[in-house]
Amino acid sequence: MKQGYQLIKEQLFFRKELVERAYWLINLRWVVTGAALVAGWIGHFLDLKHPIVSLTILFLFVALNNAAFSLIWRRLSAREHPEVRHYAIFAHVQITFDLLVLFCVIYLTGGISSPLLIFVIFHIILAGILLAPASCFIYAGLILLGTAGLIVLQESSILPPQPVLFQSLLFPSTQSLPNVLALYLTFASAILLTAFLVTTLKSSLRAKSRSLLAVSKELDASNTKLTALYEMIKEIELCNEFQDLIDSATRNAARIMGVKGCSIKLLDDQRKRLTFASTHGLSEDYKAKGVIDIDKSPINLKILKGSFFTIGKIQKDDYFQYPEDVRKEGIASMMCLPLRVEKMIFGVFCVYSDIEHFFGPDDVKFFSLMADLTAIAIENLKRELNKIWFLKKAAHQLRSPIGAVQSMLDLILKGYQGDVDDHQRETLTRCRKRLAVLGDVINDLLKLGLKRISTDEREYHPVDVIEILKSLEDLYRPRASENGVDMTFRVDDPLPRIMADEKMIDDLFANLVSNAIKYTPSGGTVAVTLCAETANRIRFEVADTGIGIPESEIPRLFSEFFRAENAKVFSEEGTGLGLVIVKEVVDRLKGTISVESREGEGTRFVCLLPGAKDLGMRPRTTPDER
Amino acid sequence: MGADILIIDDDRDLVNTIRIILESRDYGVRAAHNGEEGYAAITEKIPDLIILDVMMSTDTDGFDLAYKLKNSPHHRDIPILMLSSFPQKMAEKGPESFQHILGEGWPVTEFHEKPIDPDELLDAVEDILRDEGRT
Known part of the structure; x- marks a missing residue:
């Protein structure tokens, strides 16, 4: 243009x-x-x-x-x-x-x-x-x-x-x-x-x-800068690692401001020291100076109180904690701003130029906009990472004692601590089973929690759904025959691939298939079909002749911790989260899921998923394309 | 007395459970409750096998120790059986990414999920010790 x-x-x-x-x-x-x-x-x-x-x-x-x-x-x-x-x-x-x-x-x-x-x-x-x-x-x-x-x-x-x-x-x-x-x-x-x-x-x-x-030239220049800023924010918003985000911020800031270098320094918990968290265009030596004691750095102290700082010509020694290094680095002028969200300042964002008096009032305005947006992005990512950390930690803390108790029960059940009579064995086995369900609930909660927090679609890639179903078939066939359930798989080949990650598809298929097996009494059948609904849409269908779902309970099927009354009677095992995970995955993949069921006759889940458009139909004999 | 096995896990109930399982086969069992204690026990006497938990005093304490051992010429040959209550399937990116745990460059010999099945553990221990020629 x-x-x-x-x-x-x-x-x-x-x-x-x-x-x-x-x-x-x-x-x-x-x-x-x-x-x-x-x-x-x-x-x-x-x-x-x-x-x-x-x-x-x-x-x-x-x-x-x-x-x-x-x-x-x-x-x-x-x-x-x-x-x-x-x-x-x-x-x-x-x-x-x-x-x-x-x-x-x-x-x-x-x-x-x-x-x-x-x-x-x-x-x-x-x-x-x-x-x-x-x-x-x-x-x-x-x-x-x-x-x-x-x-x-x-x-x-x-x-x-x-x-x-x-x-x-x-x-x-x-x-x-x-x-x-x-x-x-x-x-x-x-x-x-x-x-x-x-x-x-x-x-x-x-x-x-x-x-x-002249005016339109100025407008164009600021338009270009704002567009670049928009691109920068878009890029850093997509980062899901902290270091990636701040590295991207310094790299982009240096480019957009047209300067030799840029840095982000972050405050420690005691708010006493600043440490280089990311630099761009600065030497290793400069970075290695590392920690800045803010009491010895009047500039940084001023910035951390909320004001901006520009210096057009670096010459006075008393400004800097390491003045020789600033000169050696070839920095002639610099501009620094606080990184803050609302009133909370947590770092310093600086740009360095090798030209004296490089930064004007417009640059200060623009750079402070950039600093504010960067600070918000940093804070958002921190919050998200905190949530993920918390979830994982909580899951681990919950699971550890369960694992320990299960291990100890196994020790007794398997006779490592002397003989166990039949009554004791039965009670201990029930304990073991209930603990296993508790473990599943925690796993499902963690899965769901992580899915809801991270919306990282960038890691989606074309997934071969046939491959995933094949491996599930191997897993579930023995379980079905153990329960006396006849299981059939019909898979069309080739099928369009789906933009997703393997774990999502695995969760989706596994939950529907294992539910069907779980709620189908001995002598029944489970039919799994994977075929093309249209040229770029796949149909995954699981039909069973199981206990079915009471009509009045179908609307609540996909809500958290819901288990139909007849399901509770039929099987103690079940977290009430499996179908929630299924729904979450289907929504993420912009697909649809529907259910038909009649109590005592059976249930049919039909799931339609859009294919990876530009990839279309591909034979699955080339799994390494991505 | 059989092979010398060092259990490093901060869950004392689990350490005890493993101890009972291993002692049923006459293995010599020592225990430590974090990476640091574990390393001290290793330098005191090199064990034939280490059973190592992942998350102890820090989230990656177990891995940190495993890497430390792999980088030390005296210790790199000690087989490690790693235990975690983080299911392998759910592993995400980051230090607790176990997906490629048995691939190249990983410092552990084998990886097991908790809870521990006593029979499976004994089989695994036996296999490792046999492969390493330590029985």
């Missing part, structure tokens, strides 16, 4: 006028010559006394010339990079030619007394608009010279007088010499005044367009 100021430059620049008017002038000449010729002949038939033959020859000569001009224009405009200079010369040639012709016509229609004399004004205006001011005055001079020459030649009878067509208002034909002189001076001042007005107006327009150009 062209920048705004360039468009304005093209539109406003007077040279464009010159180029465009070249052709316009040629067309105008055709019209004027044609009209003059017709008017001449009409006059002739109305018995006017003008020399029609000479005029006709003159107009035909003009037409011939105009054809030549037209050819020249075509050659000029056919050039790939037409030079403005050529158009200017072309305009000069045309205006001079017109002027000569006009003087001929004036002479033939009665000399200075011809009413056509007034037409010279148009040439002044045309030259004033299209050409430089000096040219306009030169043409004015030429017109005055031409008129004076005509007067002299006519008065001295060197040129044979022509019949006056109509009495001109400017120079009536019967005048004494002093009168002619006075009239000529009036005429001259009118011509010069016209030239003056046209050129002055044009200069002022030019000046205005120049300042408009």
